[in-house]
Amino acid sequence: DAKTTQPTSMDCAEGRAANLPCNHSTISGNEYVYWYRQIHSQGPQYIIHGLKNNETNEMASLIITEDRKSSTLILPHATLRDTAVYYCIVRRPRKGGATNKLIFGTGTLLAVQP
Amino acid sequence: DAGVIQSPRHEVTEMGQEVTLRCKPISGHDYLFWYRQTMMRGLELLIYFNNNVPIDDSGMPEDRFSAKMPNASFSTLKIQPSEPRDSAVYFCASSSIADTQYFGPGTRLTVL
Numbered sequence: 001d002a003k004t005t006q007p008t009s010m011d012c013a014e015g016r017a018a019n020l021p022c023n024h025s026t027i028s029g030n031e032y033v034y035w036y037r038q039i040h041s042q043g044p045q046y047i048i049h050g051l052k053n054n055e056t057n058e059m060a061s062l063i064i065t066e067d068r069k070s071s072t073l074i075l076p077h078a079t080l081r082d083t084a085v086y087y088c089i090v091r092r093p094r095k096g097g098a099t100n101k102l103i104f105g106t107g108t109l110l111a112v113q114p
Numbered sequence: 115d116a117g118v119i120q121s122p123r124h125e126v127t128e129m130g131q132e133v134t135l136r137c138k139p140i141s142g143h144d145y146l147f148w149y150r151q152t153m154m155r156g157l158e159l160l161i162y163f164n165n166n167v168p169i170d171d172s173g174m175p176e177d178r179f180s181a182k183m184p185n186a187s188f189s190t191l192k193i194q195p196s197e198p199r200d201s202a203v204y205f206c207a208s209s210s211i212a213d214t215q216y217f218g219p220g221t222r223l224t225v226l
Contacts, residue, residue, distance in 0.1 A: 043118075043205050043217030044157070094213055101170075102215060104157040
């Protein structure tokens with residue numbers, strides 16, 4: 001699976017949009033971009049994933065560049081509860097009965113400030 | 115839906131003792147994963163099952179670790195004998211055909 005590069009940490013003011021970048025310049029054509037987050041002392045939580053089109057759900061939006069070499073996770077109105085480590089993961093789709101591993105890097109620590 | 119359930123939430127034991135961690139996946143999910151998280155190594159996959167059958171155990175650190183899934187609603191991760199370097203948070207996750215993994219709250223293991 002392609003490696004990803006994320007900033008170590010970011011700050012965001014409460015109520016403002018948080019834009020978390022991820023670089024995945026070696027991504028292959030069939031690899032998806034997944035985002036998870038981990039709030040302190042909790043298990044990782046799925047946020048969103050996409051292949052090449054932009055995606056939006058109740059938690060966030062995912063913007064993938066046309067060349068698919070980078071993406072941005074957007075939390076439209078960050079709250080204090082969004083303070084967490086955010087992981088960007090590139091992953092191949094499953095093949096037959098074998099799913100593909102989620103390989104977690106070090107992620108971005110997002111600190112939402114009051 | 116109750117989500118993935120893990121027990122115990124905290125476990126403190128002495129070196130050499132056997133430790134058993136338990137997981138109940140989300141009903142209807144046919145994949146189950148065991149992860150370990152430490153400060154040094156981050157979050158790493160130990161083993162995963164599909165329809166109760168182990169598919170990939172390449173992440174299991176050594177023979178002291180074993181995992182079983184006797185039925186679709188229960189799995190165990192056993193460490194025997196435990197060592198201080200096994201201290202970590204152990205997470206269980208499950209997924210369905212949709213392939214999104216949902217994680218439990220974790221078990222914090224401390225081996226003295």
